[in-house]
Amino acid sequence: MFPKMLTSAIGAGCAAWLLAAVLHFAFVQKYILLGEEYESGAMVHFGGAAPPAEAAATDAHSHDDATAEEGHTHDAVEEEGHSHDGAEAGHSHGGGEVSTFTRDLWTTVFFGLVYVAYALILVAGFGLARVYGKVITAREGLLWGIAGFAAFQLAPAMGLAPELPGTLAADLGERQVWWWGTAASTAVALGLLAYGRSLVTAALAVVLLAAPHVIGAPELEGFSGVAPPEVSAAFAARVLGVGLAVWALMGWVAGHLWAADKPA
Amino acid sequence: MNTTISTSTRASDKTKALLSVLGMLMLGMVILFAAGHAQSATLHDAAHDVRHASGFPCH
Numbered sequence: 001m002f003p004k005m006l007t008s009a010i011g012a013g014c015a016a017w018l019l020a021a022v023l024h025f026a027f028v029q030k031y032i033l034l035g036e037e038y039e040s041g042a043m044v045h046f047g048g049a050a051p052p053a054e055a056a057a058t059d060a061h062s063h064d065d066a067t068a069e070e071g072h073t074h075d076a077v078e079e080e081g082h083s084h085d086g087a088e089a090g091h092s093h094g095g096g097e098v099s100t101f102t103r104d105l106w107t108t109v110f111f112g113l114v115y116v117a118y119a120l121i122l123v124a125g126f127g128l129a130r131v132y133g134k135v136i137t138a139r140e141g142l143l144w145g146i147a148g149f150a151a152f153q154l155a156p157a158m159g160l161a162p163e164l165p166g167t168l169a170a171d172l173g174e175r176q177v178w179w180w181g182t183a184a185s186t187a188v189a190l191g192l193l194a195y196g197r198s199l200v201t202a203a204l205a206v207v208l209l210a211a212p213h214v215i216g217a218p219e220l221e222g223f224s225g226v227a228p229p230e231v232s233a234a235f236a237a238r239v240l241g242v243g244l245a246v247w248a249l250m251g252w253v254a255g256h257l258w259a260a261d262k263p264a
Numbered sequence: 265m266n267t268t269i270s271t272s273t274r275a276s277d278k279t280k281a282l283l284s285v286l287g288m289l290m291l292g293m294v295i296l297f298a299a300g301h302a303q304s305a306t307l308h309d310a311a312h313d314v315r316h317a318s319g320f321p322c323h
Contacts, residue, residue, distance in 0.1 A: 002284040009288070028317045103313070110314040113299035120292030127285040131278060153319050162319040165312075175321035176301050239317055 001130070004261050005123045012254035013119030016246050017112040023242040024111065025104070031235035032165060038227035039166025045228050119250055122148050125191070126258050134195065141255015142248060147194070149247035151187035153240060155209075159217025162239040164232045167225050170218035182212035 037043040122144060126136045136144070156179045163169060189208035192201045225232055299311055300320040308315075308322075315322040 001281050002287060005284060005288050009292075024313075024317055029313065032313055032316055106310040107313040107317075110299050110311040113295055114314060114318055117292045117295035117299060120288055120295065124285050124288035124292060127281065127288060131281045131285065157319050160319065160321055163316060163322060165316060169321065169323065172303070172321055172323060179301075179321055239319055242317075243319070 001127055004258075005120075005127050007261065008126070008254050008257040009119040009123040010116060011257045012123070012250045013116030014112070015253045016115035016119060016250035019249050020111045020115055020242065020246045021108045023245060024107070027238045027242060028235065029104075029107075031231060031238065034231055035164035035166050035227050035235065038231070045226065115246065115250065118148065118152065118247070119254060122251065123254055123258065125187075126254065129195070132195075135259075136255050137259040138252050138256040141258065142252040143194075144255065145247045145249070145251015146244070147190045148187070148251060149244050151190060152183045153243040153247070155186040155212065156182045157236070157240060158213060159219075161232075162236045164225070164227050164235050166227060167232070168220060170220050174218040178212065178215075178217045182217075185209070185212055 034043075038045060125144060126141075129136055134140075159182065160169070160175055160179060169175060185208045189205040192205035192208070196202060196205065298307065300315055300318060302308075312322065
């Protein structure tokens with residue numbers, strides 16, 4: 001069964017790779033570059049937000065009176081953003097030190113790795129379903145793909161929203177542990193909901209779905225983003241939208257290839 | 265007798281299939297970890313945009 005799984009996974013992973021790269025460069029990359037402009041200080045949120053006359057008449061370094069009272073001023077934020085740069089010495093963000101071509105080439109390569117990896121995991125699920133007598137076709141594959149998106153992107157994003165470059169966040173190791181735990185727990189829960197036959201499995205699924213969010217993702221106290229919230233929001237929404245489209249295609253292609261190949 | 269052999273063959277096939285599933289899962293997770301989560305500076309810089317655009321914790 002291994003060669004059959006590998007064939008389906010690589011076919012689906014490559015289809016997903018192509019779509020992911022196209023949609024990323026069409027919809028997402030410009031927000032990463034924009035986030036880096038704010039992270040580096042090349043662009044300043046409040047300085048560019050208001051017309052010059054209005055900006056001069058008001059305190060350009062605070063959102064408004066309410067945020068200034070809370071101490072959430074732009075100056076403070078900018079200092080934090082710069083200290084982040086210092087802490088990440090040698091961390092190029094791909095800007096300045098490498099050409100756009102090289103940067104985008106690596107981005108394309110790594111999309112391939114990520115989606116082939118996701119496809120291997122997805123098709124391992126197909127294999128497990130077959131062991132228990134479940135038939136997967138393109139239609140089931142599409143649903144599995146959407147479920148995979150929910151497990152690996154949507155559920156983790158509820159605690160750890162896709163971060164624009166320059167966003168400060170809690171300890172990396174703790175966030176990675178929460179990410180993997182949430183993905184695994186959501187994937188198992190969706191499998192139990194879809195294929196379980198008793199109230200006990202449904203109840204267990206609900207517990208597994210809720211647990212990561214009840215525990216809560218590691219987070220910092222306070223907020224530190226240097227980019228306008230509109231940029232962060234658009235970035236996160238587009239990342240999730242692209243993820244859904246790519247996972248749906250990957251699931252459909254994987255299911256199609258899986259069903260087309262006779263059982264090994 | 266035949267039933268015993270047939271049952272043990274089925275069990276062996278099932279074990280092999282489950283091992284294939286496990287191998288596939290591990291392969292996928294290892295690649296996902298290397299591409300999305302490993303913190304080697306070289307890997308991180310090359311994968312930077314993909315990590316941000318995939319919702320992985322990056323920094």
